[in-house]
Amino acid sequence: MTGHILKALSTREMERGPFESSDTQASVGNWKHWKLARDQSDLAWLVLDKQEASANVLSAEVLQELGEIVDELEKKPPRGLALRSLKPSGFGMGADISEFSQLESEADVIEKLSRAHEVVDRFEALPFKTVAIIHGACLGGGLELALCCDYRLAIPGAKLGFPEVQLGLHPGLGGTARFTHLVDPIEAMTLMLTGKTVPHGKAKKLGAVDHVLEERHVKAAIEAALRGEIEQSNSGMRGRVLSTKPARQLEIRQMRSQTASKAPPKHYPAPQALIELWEHHGGDSEAMRKAEIESFARLMMTETSRNLVKVFFLREKMKGLTKTKAEPIKHVHVIGAGEMGGDIAGWCAYQGLSVTLFDMEPEKVAEAVGKLSKLCEKKHRTEAERRDILDRLTPDMGNRAVVRADLVVEAVPEKVEIKHKVYKEVEPQLKKGAILATNTSSIPLESLQDALEDPARLVGLHFFNPVASMPLVEVVKHDKIADEVEERARRFVGQIDRLPAPVNTAPGFLVNRALTPYLVEAMVMLDEGIPAETIDRVAEDFGMPMGPIELADQVGLDICLSVANMLKERLDSPMPPVPDWLERKVEEGDLGKKTGKGLYEWKKGKADKKDKTAKAPDDALDRLLLPMLNACMACVREKVIENEELADGAMIFGTGFAPFRGGPMTYAHKRGFDEVRQSLETLAKRYGERFSPDEGWGQGSPVEAHEKTSAEHA
Numbered sequence: 001m002t003g004h005i006l007k008a009l010s011t012r013e014m015e016r017g018p019f020e021s022s023d024t025q026a027s028v029g030n031w032k033h034w035k036l037a038r039d040q041s042d043l044a045w046l047v048l049d050k051q052e053a054s055a056n057v058l059s060a061e062v063l064q065e066l067g068e069i070v071d072e073l074e075k076k077p078p079r080g081l082a083l084r085s086l087k088p089s090g091f092g093m094g095a096d097i098s099e100f101s102q103l104e105s106e107a108d109v110i111e112k113l114s115r116a117h118e119v120v121d122r123f124e125a126l127p128f129k130t131v132a133i134i135h136g137a138c139l140g141g142g143l144e145l146a147l148c149c150d151y152r153l154a155i156p157g158a159k160l161g162f163p164e165v166q167l168g169l170h171p172g173l174g175g176t177a178r179f180t181h182l183v184d185p186i187e188a189m190t191l192m193l194t195g196k197t198v199p200h201g202k203a204k205k206l207g208a209v210d211h212v213l214e215e216r217h218v219k220a221a222i223e224a225a226l227r228g229e230i231e232q233s234n235s236g237m238r239g240r241v242l243s244t245k246p247a248r249q250l251e252i253r254q255m256r257s258q259t260a261s262k263a264p265p266k267h268y269p270a271p272q273a274l275i276e277l278w279e280h281h282g283g284d285s286e287a288m289r290k291a292e293i294e295s296f297a298r299l300m301m302t303e304t305s306r307n308l309v310k311v312f313f314l315r316e317k318m319k320g321l322t323k324t325k326a327e328p329i330k331h332v333h334v335i336g337a338g339e340m341g342g343d344i345a346g347w348c349a350y351q352g353l354s355v356t357l358f359d360m361e362p363e364k365v366a367e368a369v370g371k372l373s374k375l376c377e378k379k380h381r382t383e384a385e386r387r388d389i390l391d392r393l394t395p396d397m398g399n400r401a402v403v404r405a406d407l408v409v410e411a412v413p414e415k416v417e418i419k420h421k422v423y424k425e426v427e428p429q430l431k432k433g434a435i436l437a438t439n440t441s442s443i444p445l446e447s448l449q450d451a452l453e454d455p456a457r458l459v460g461l462h463f464f465n466p467v468a469s470m471p472l473v474e475v476v477k478h479d480k481i482a483d484e485v486e487e488r489a490r491r492f493v494g495q496i497d498r499l500p501a502p503v504n505t506a507p508g509f510l511v512n513r514a515l516t517p518y519l520v521e522a523m524v525m526l527d528e529g530i531p532a533e534t535i536d537r538v539a540e541d542f543g544m545p546m547g548p549i550e551l552a553d554q555v556g557l558d559i560c561l562s563v564a565n566m567l568k569e570r571l572d573s574p575m576p577p578v579p580d581w582l583e584r585k586v587e588e589g590d591l592g593k594k595t596g597k598g599l600y601e602w603k604k605g606k607a608d609k610k611d612k613t614a615k616a617p618d619d620a621l622d623r624l625l626l627p628m629l630n631a632c633m634a635c636v637r638e639k640v641i642e643n644e645e646l647a648d649g650a651m652i653f654g655t656g657f658a659p660f661r662g663g664p665m666t667y668a669h670k671r672g673f674d675e676v677r678q679s680l681e682t683l684a685k686r687y688g689e690r691f692s693p694d695e696g697w698g699q700g701s702p703v704e705a706h707e708k709t710s711a712e713h714a
Helices: 002-011 060-075 106-124 141-147 163-167 175-182 185-194 200-206 215-226 236-241 245-262 270-281 285-300 303-320 339-350 362-378 383-391 400-404 416-429 483-495 511-527 532-542 548-555 557-570 580-588 620-637 644-655 664-671 673-687 702-713
Strands: 024-028 034-039 043-048 080-085 090-092 129-134 137-139 151-154 159-161 197-199 331-335 354-358 393-395 407-410 435-438 458-463 472-477 499-504
Touching (some): 043 060, 090 141, 163 270, 175 185, 175 270, 270 285, 303 499, 303 644, 331 400, 339 383, 362 383, 435 483, 499 644, 511 548, 511 557, 532 548
Parallel strands (some): 331 407, 354 393, 407 435
Antiparallel strands (some): 024 034
16 A cells, blocks of 8 residues: 555555555545545555645645544544545645634634644544644644654655744644753753754654654554554653753743844744743643643734744745746856856755856865865765765866856856946857846946847846855846747746846845945944944844844955946946045955955954944934835836735845845735835935835835735735
């Protein structure tokens, strides 16, 4: 039977396979999302296959049907039960977030969760042994369901975790109690607090799974489990010691402090709520599950969770933009092995593509290979995986691979004449259908397409630094681009596990146009004598992952200066004045983190900051933030980007804009367009016309009219 299941996972023939195999009796019941059958040895097989979905999620209907199945199993108990998923993507991805986002009160959430708890509690209490067979992703509610089984067997490649904290929540289907009682509580709490996933091997070490085995051994392992021959995991000595509240106090103090430093409770309440659950109820599983429901309901109603759920769906929407019918990219050729080009080449190789890399300086290519090796180490790739990844990145000192590449990425310095020279050399060598992409961070593509015989094949692919960490790529269109080129570029972005933000060519596109006035205003404030640490603290207190001074050093002061000067030349709206000392710093080579010195001194990869900071002026936050919002509004109004939602996504995934605030345009709506406009007018009177509000903030603006029309159509 397990052979049929494995076949079904890859061929979608599950309906015919396991329930018509020679050792299986007829299927029991008729459910939409579940299949239940018993083989001739009276072993029950319960398979989850959520209808019309690529992944299993625990919707209300799925759980209702599970309750009906529990009724059936209680009436006629089998000798044991094996729980599986039919989805190739994995065992289960969690709760149906779309259903929770529709709930309007804590009472609604409590009622819904209580019904769900009743079902899984009854499933856990079935009077026979149950075994979960886990493949692929087993996350959130999927893992909580697996925890209700007596045994968990993992197929290599499985990954387990609780990502709820990324939605401003903690596990809500009994996971907080079951997981901290199953494995070492500190390890369990760490996994839930960080939202990280662990691969099958680490899951086995933690005790989250009892055994790891190949698919062909599943049936034998199930039988061994039913006979009690597989040792069950438990929380061990530390779990027993920490079963009392006083014993947990020391651990909790450290946990609370470490968590608060990374996720301030005023912005992200879920981690502290989870810690409180374990602090007060860690020794009583039943009490902890009951308290979990109320805690989850409170978190669900917070603005943080609402916005993070919105960001989750926004990410899914942007992923959807990569699902085109265009041909996939197989071979990428990168021209320029500088910091960006080398990292782009390395990331493409890491994601499974064949990559060639050219630069006139061999040491830069060697450095790119070395950085890829370090990335593999950081990502805990095995030695064999590391060799395969490095083998996919081939130095090409003669620039000969242009002729066979599906995609050529130009990542040379930000000077139009240099890029034109590259295009004239490369274009005649491109094979039919190949795409030429530029990684320019700000140059409008109409300035670049003039050097091409066939500008239809040119597209902008603007990556963000560091490439391996920043999920966004701006896909830049221009008036002569072929539709199929833009579609193939979006598919490529999905191939390398990145999110596309389709933008029309314009100075700075969206992200740099919005980010640059934020960074330059910070330098103007620095020029006024406000300490760098004070400026950064203002932004960090708002929720930014780092302040603008540190970010400018991360980006590179040369790039900041180049983009600022370009925007000043090309935009009608005024820019903040660039301090003279910034140009001197760039001329002297103090460019920030990459040179070890910029606006900060950098030691061991970190900015050397003073611990104490002076009090910031009352209007400091608005001076930093409102120019960014103003630029986003202008980009939406001018249709540089299609709508506010995508503008929010681009700024969150491209700059780290505080995700719990939902993005700059969501924040502007909460604050009120009138209030934003009035605050900009106040700043303009005080500091100059660079703060003049965009016309989009006004009543009856084109943006508001467009939104009203869209809403009426909807």
